[in-house]
Amino acid sequence: QVQLVESGGGLVQAGDSLRLSCAASGRTFSNYAMGWFRQAPGKEREFVARISRSGGSTVYADSVKGRFTISRDNAKNTVYLQMNSLKLGDTAVYYCAASPTVYGTNSVQAYNSWGQGTQVTVSS
Secondary structure (H helix, E strand, O other): OOEEEEEOOEEEEOOOOEEEEEEEEOOOHHHOEEEEEEEOOOOOOEEEEEEOOOOOOEEEOOOOOOOEEEEEEOOOOEEEEEEOOOOHHHOEEEEEEEEOOOOOOOOHHHOOEEOOOEEEEEEO
């Protein structure tokens, strides 16, 4: 498994931007598809975005499409989530996750390594 540490969360106002980072260690980062998930209080963890091993393929949840961008730098063992035009409904703990597959999936079951999460709070 790979160890993951997220950073970049915080308190922002609606309409602001934020960039999350997730640093990986322990295994060959480029062997893993990466995903971002989020969990709001009282709700199940939900898929946000994923990126293939090479970075050439990305998939987004409909709720964030056009506002969020996932990217990765395999030389730095890091995956990013650029979040623009943030909404109140984006408030959640954001987790990055690693999947030992080429593309990953939208399901939490496909990911065998998880970070500790970083809180994103969007205020009005």
